[in-house]
Amino acid sequence: MRGVELEGVSLDYGNRAILCNISLCIEPGERIVLLGPSGSGKSSVLRLVAGFQAPTMGVIRLGGEVVARDGRITVPPERRGVGMVFQNLALWPHLTVHGNLDFGLKVRGIHKKEREQRISDMLDLVGLKPFARSLTTRMSGGEQQRVALARALVLRPDTLLMDEPLSSLDDELNQQLRREIKRLHAELSFTLLYVTHRVDEVADLAGRVIRLHKGNAIPASDQFGA
Amino acid sequence: MLYGKRQTVTHAERWTLVLAVVVVAIAGLLPVLVVIAESVTVEGYMSFESYNALLSSPRQWRWLGNTVLLGVLVASVSMAVGLPLGLLLAKTDLPFRSALAVLFTVPLLLPPYILALAWFHVLGRGGLLTQWFSPALGELTHEVLFGLPGSVLVLSSSLMPVVLLMTIAFTRTVHPLLEEAALMTAPWRSVLTGITLPLIRPGVLLGGLLVFLLATGEFAVPMFLRFDVYAVESFTQFAAFYQPGAATAFAVPLAFVAFVALTLERVHLRDRTYEVRFASPRSGLLTVPLGPLRPLVMGAVLLAWLLIIGLPLGSLVAASAVGGNYSEALGRSWDALLRSVAYATTGATLLTVLGFFIGYIVQRRSLPGWRSVDSLTILLFALPSTVIGVGLVTLWNRPLLGAIYGTPLLVLIGYVAQYIALTSRISVAGLSSVPRSMEEAAQLSGASWFRRVGLIVAPLTGRALGAGWLIGYLFCLRDTGLSMMIYPAGGDPLPVRTFTMMANGAPALVAALCVIMVAAALVPLLIVGLIFAGASRENAQAA
Numbered sequence: 001m002r003g004v005e006l007e008g009v010s011l012d013y014g015n016r017a018i019l020c021n022i023s024l025c026i027e028p029g030e031r032i033v034l035l036g037p038s039g040s041g042k043s044s045v046l047r048l049v050a051g052f053q054a055p056t057m058g059v060i061r062l063g064g065e066v067v068a069r070d071g072r073i074t075v076p077p078e079r080r081g082v083g084m085v086f087q088n089l090a091l092w093p094h095l096t097v098h099g100n101l102d103f104g105l106k107v108r109g110i111h112k113k114e115r116e117q118r119i120s121d122m123l124d125l126v127g128l129k130p131f132a133r134s135l136t137t138r139m140s141g142g143e144q145q146r147v148a149l150a151r152a153l154v155l156r157p158d159t160l161l162m163d164e165p166l167s168s169l170d171d172e173l174n175q176q177l178r179r180e181i182k183r184l185h186a187e188l189s190f191t192l193l194y195v196t197h198r199v200d201e202v203a204d205l206a207g208r209v210i211r212l213h214k215g216n217a218i219p220a221s222d223q224f225g226a
Numbered sequence: 227m228l229y230g231k232r233q234t235v236t237h238a239e240r241w242t243l244v245l246a247v248v249v250v251a252i253a254g255l256l257p258v259l260v261v262i263a264e265s266v267t268v269e270g271y272m273s274f275e276s277y278n279a280l281l282s283s284p285r286q287w288r289w290l291g292n293t294v295l296l297g298v299l300v301a302s303v304s305m306a307v308g309l310p311l312g313l314l315l316a317k318t319d320l321p322f323r324s325a326l327a328v329l330f331t332v333p334l335l336l337p338p339y340i341l342a343l344a345w346f347h348v349l350g351r352g353g354l355l356t357q358w359f360s361p362a363l364g365e366l367t368h369e370v371l372f373g374l375p376g377s378v379l380v381l382s383s384s385l386m387p388v389v390l391l392m393t394i395a396f397t398r399t400v401h402p403l404l405e406e407a408a409l410m411t412a413p414w415r416s417v418l419t420g421i422t423l424p425l426i427r428p429g430v431l432l433g434g435l436l437v438f439l440l441a442t443g444e445f446a447v448p449m450f451l452r453f454d455v456y457a458v459e460s461f462t463q464f465a466a467f468y469q470p471g472a473a474t475a476f477a478v479p480l481a482f483v484a485f486v487a488l489t490l491e492r493v494h495l496r497d498r499t500y501e502v503r504f505a506s507p508r509s510g511l512l513t514v515p516l517g518p519l520r521p522l523v524m525g526a527v528l529l530a531w532l533l534i535i536g537l538p539l540g541s542l543v544a545a546s547a548v549g550g551n552y553s554e555a556l557g558r559s560w561d562a563l564l565r566s567v568a569y570a571t572t573g574a575t576l577l578t579v580l581g582f583f584i585g586y587i588v589q590r591r592s593l594p595g596w597r598s599v600d601s602l603t604i605l606l607f608a609l610p611s612t613v614i615g616v617g618l619v620t621l622w623n624r625p626l627l628g629a630i631y632g633t634p635l636l637v638l639i640g641y642v643a644q645y646i647a648l649t650s651r652i653s654v655a656g657l658s659s660v661p662r663s664m665e666e667a668a669q670l671s672g673a674s675w676f677r678r679v680g681l682i683v684a685p686l687t688g689r690a691l692g693a694g695w696l697i698g699y700l701f702c703l704r705d706t707g708l709s710m711m712i713y714p715a716g717g718d719p720l721p722v723r724t725f726t727m728m729a730n731g732a733p734a735l736v737a738a739l740c741v742i743m744v745a746a747a748l749v750p751l752l753i754v755g756l757i758f759a760g761a762s763r764e765n766a767q768a769a
Contacts, residue, residue, distance in 0.1 A: 052666055076236070078672040090663035094685045103681070104671025155671060 002063025002158040009058030036212035042195040051077035083152030084161040091136040239675040246583035254606040254643030257617025265474040276475030300441035303382040312393025334387040339446035344538035389433040396429030443610025460612040477613040484608040546737035555738035566719040573641035574698035581649025589657040607647035611707030649694040656690020
């Protein structure tokens with residue numbers, strides 16, 4: 001497992017500052033929740049860690065290796081060992097559940113036999129084996145969430161990024177999937193960065209909470225008035 | 227989702243997209259720059275002689291006035307007819323709306339001069355009105371047809387579908403919740419005028435602007451109906467007198483009119499007409515119930531189609547049905563027909579591929595200057611074919627470039643220049659329904675940009691690409707102005723051959739050629755329509 005480190009990271013869009021001189025250190029296997037209101041820069045932190053954007057200033061390290069520095073990407077997203085569950089899930093509607101999971105494995109040149117085994121294991125893990133040949137568009141919201149989670153995890157990432165993945169679900173399903181995320185984290189031991197604005201998700205999922213406000217990380221001692 | 231300058235763009239992505247821009251720039255921008263440069267050059271020196279001659283002649287000003295007047299009148303009539311018709315077909319519970327929309331779009335698929343000939347068979351001396359009523363009436367309508375009123379009638383019936391389609395497309399982008407919120411407090415009539423119409427206004431205005439530009443650039447119809455406009459003069463200078471200098475000088479005011487009109491569009495409609503999303507399922511759209519008026523409105527719509535389209539095209543078919551003409555027409559045009567289909571198929575494929583990448587640049591904002599790329603494609607579409615044609619000939623007619631000039635390659639380059647806006651805008655619409663996160667998910671999976679585009683984006687925009695190909699095919703097939711100037715010797719496509727034969731061929735034979743042209747445009751449309759209908763049925767059954 002690899003830790004995540006942000007050192008003096010800033011992100012601007014033109015004159016607009018999205019993140020201001022943020023420094024974070026996340027230990028390997030840690031479960032971190034990024035909490036903050038809309039526009040606080042939570043999703044931008046995930047996009048920087050994923051490698052979809054480069055920080056205007058500062059350094060990002062994964063497992064001690066510099067992956068981005070001062071406006072430059074040094075390691076592209078596909079070589080960072082990072083998985084992501086997007087807010088809108090971003091499931092590929094023209095592919096089946098199996099196809100969604102198989103895509104990344106195939107691209108990485110993994111042998112068919114091993115691919116099938118890993119897909120089968122992962123679908124078992126998230127309880128979706130009967131849906132392997134279904135199109136994701138015909139599935140319920142909760143099932144689609146599980147597919148997105150399985151697609152990210154089947155590639156065995158060191159770090160899993162989750163961008164408000166449960167925001168569109170009702171409370172009961174939300175709780176059920178939180179339990180599943182914790183179970184999967186315990187079984188697979190990835191580093192988890194989970195973005196949310198819901199306090200109940202924080203209480204349930206966080207090993208540690210980092211609060212963002214207007215692009216600034218609030219020190220741990222100030223959180224929740226502590 | 228906000229994307230800044232620092233989003234990651236791979237080398238493969240950047241260079242592929244840059245290559246697409248370079249191809250479009252060479253095909254379209256370079257010829258236009260050459261036109262401008264040539265218009266201020268005499269025997270290798272800079273000179274405004276052509277412009278002096280142009281500006282000092284009262285005739286030129288009359289032609290410019292005629293050109294703008296024709297454009298304004300055609301745009302006004304098209305909007306007056308196309309907007310209400312589009313609303314009827316998009317927002318009401320009128321039966322067979324899709325079929326009616328296709329029927330009203332038929333004229334757009336044909337070279338406008340075919341409609342001019344068709345109207346001639348109705349209103350001209352010895353036409354249907356003469357036969358049905360009296361020679362005196364035929365004489366009167368003949369006088370009206372040849373001149374401004376006839377040009378407005380023909381071009382409006384040909385270009386009105388642009389406004390109609392824009393109205394339908396933009397009406398489908400209005401979120402039903404916005405109308406439902408208004409319906410809580412107001413009747414449908416107020417909702418339409420207070421909510422729906424203001425929301426779709428940018429799209430309708432853009433449609434009107436495109437009609438204006440297409441009308442000002444059209445030369446075949448005014449030439450046939452003997453109405454003096456700039457495009458005719460520019461074409462005549464080039465084709466009849468072979469005076470490229472004069473032709474370019476005549477072309478520049480047309481380019482200027484197009485530039486001014488598009489600048490106005492950018493200032494007033496900027497960011498409001500970028501993305502026309504593909505229609506959400508129709509069940510998701512609110513429709514206005516016509517109630518007891520439904521049969522009456524249906525009758526009125528059918529009557530309108532009959533008068534605007536059915537009557538002229540029917541008269542053309544009737545005129546062509548004199549014994550033996552079709553076999554003779556086919557015998558004399560078989561090679562041109564095959565060539566037309568080959569040009570259009572290849573052109574549409576090129577346009578689809580390039581349009582996809584240009585659309586990708588615009589929708590994903592992948593390159594700096596994406597807005598300029600979009601503006602360039604729209605400007606090229608709006609420029610009269612004579613401007614691009616003169617530019618292409620001037621640019622490519624050089625000893626070293628013989629491998630391109632005088633071959634079908636130049637025709638294909640011309641198609642790319644003139645019509646790339648169509649396929650790129652359709653790609654923008656298709657791409658807007660594929661969230662960037664789908665590509666990002668594939669990127670995290672390890673897929674290269676080509677794999678992401680080939681395995682994720684292209685399949686998800688397949689419908690848009692198919693529609694783009696079809697529209698590209700139809701526009702290449704109907705093209706007359708550009709092809710007329712750049713076709714290789716002995717390689718004329720069908721619209722050019724038909725137009726040439728209009729000058730000295732037997733009317734029945736020319737009518738038969740026009741009907742063959744109509745069939746060549748409609749057959750692929752029907753085939754694609756049947757395929758889409760079959761796919762929709764399968765989807766519905768599967769759901």
